[in-house]
Amino acid sequence: MSIPLDRLYHYIESIAKEITDNIIIYRFYPYGSKKLEDLAELCGPTTWQTKVLGSSIWCYDQEPLNYELYQHRSGTGKFADLLRSVGITLFSGLPSVYTIYGKGYLLHSEKRSEDVIKYQNSQVIPIYYWSHALIALDWFRFAQHIKQKKQIKNIFLIYSRAWSGTREYRLKFAELLIGLNLQTHCKTSVNPIEPELGIHYSQHLFDNPSWRPLCILEDHFPTTTATSHYSADFNIDDYESTDIEVILETLFDDDRLHLTEKSLRPIACGQPFILAGTYGSLEYLRSYGFKTFNDIWNEQYDNIEDPQERLVAIADLMKTISNWSLKEKSSNLAKAQAITDYNKKHFFSEEFFNQVITELKNNLQLAINQVRETNNFKPFIDRWEHFLTFKEINNFLENPPPGEIHTKKQVENVLKIVKDLYQQQLTNQQKNT
Secondary structure (H helix, E strand, O other): OOOOOHHHHHHHHHHHHHHOOOEEEEEEOOOOOOOHHHEEEOOOOOOHHHHHHOEEEEEOOOOOOOHHHHOOOEOOOHHHHHHHHOOOOOOEOOOOOOOOOOOEEEEEOOEOOHHHHHHHOOOEEEEEOOHHHHHHHHHOHHHHHOOOOOOOOEEEEOOOOOOOHHHOHHHHHHHHHHHOOOHHHEEOOEOOEOOOOOOEHHHOOOOOHHHOOOOOHHHOOOEOOOOOOHHHOOOHHHHHOEEEEEEEOOOOOOOOEOOOHHHOHHHHOOOOEEEEOOOOHHHHHHHOOOOOOOOOOOOHHHHOOOHHHHHHHHHHHHHHHHOOOHHHHHHHHHHHHHHHHHHHHHHOOHHHHHHHHHHHHHHHHHHHHHHHHHOOOHHHHHHHHHHOOOHHHHHHHHOOOOOOOOOHHHHHHHHHHHHHHHHHHHHHHHHHO
16 A cells, blocks of 8 residues: 655645745655665755755654664765764764754654653754644545444454554553453454564563563454554444444553554544553643543543553453443443544544644744754854865865765855855844844
């Protein structure tokens, strides 16, 4: 299945260029990759001169940030090797071509995040927006026109495919369902073999050993057949045959707020939900105008900071719901339906779209203003003038090897432009004082 995320990034590029012209968007391609070599320019390769005169927006907005993953990685290529050979230390972390701007932009989709703070301390300006809201509006757009015809077979709908990394808790959750004898009330499955790692959970070295299940899950649930692209779609039969979706988010055993399209799919499909995410996730949803179900069932689980206690509270809530009498079930689900109708209408509304886009535009504007007000061109000038004191670097730039994009002429042209900008900056500062 092809997921045309580049349309989203072209749209973001158009928004950024309403504020400033010199923007280059980098995004991971192929989609889902986390390799820095796959963090490629949206509009294809450009010259070194274009790169170095532009501001970089690195789009790490699909997955949770992972600051430590990139801290032992620095520049690659023959020129980078040459710089190291003459004793010059390269920047680590996100890719850099030593642009004229002292800072780059990091487009991300999480709040309450230590990783964001780490990037801020590394001369990066984070720009938050809820990327998965825009993605979900695209992926689930046809759900707006579908009218469900309920034929209930199970109370709960639960999607659970991958379980490695931040998703380990899903295995323990399946075990909790078995312990409460809830498996017959759930339309769900398990994946004994992790699709990314290719190993059985019994052989997995858990980051959090508390999430290791102590029973054989596949003895109680069917095996998952969903593909990696399943979250980009919806199955209306699943929603017509269940009452409530239990959303197993990407982040759970974590402090960050990072909600993906998983949390918006039941909203788009008009389904009540229980949200297994990091603490405060329901409040995050409410901040975007959605309603939740605290008047119908107990949503205090969302306020529990300890992830194990939160997971138990969710399973206990499911047990309580499964014990409703027919009269309670009919009354409570009718109340829940009024909320889901409101949420679905709000999700597909112009108001919600504008809220997400306005937040993105405002955060872009603030970040670009910050660079405009604080950027100093002098470090770039000093760095390249230092480079050019080395005979080896001059020789390299006079006759660059095939595949290298630096030339002595390009460097001199850029230095002239930047020196003019720096002089103009000094003149403006003198006028202001």
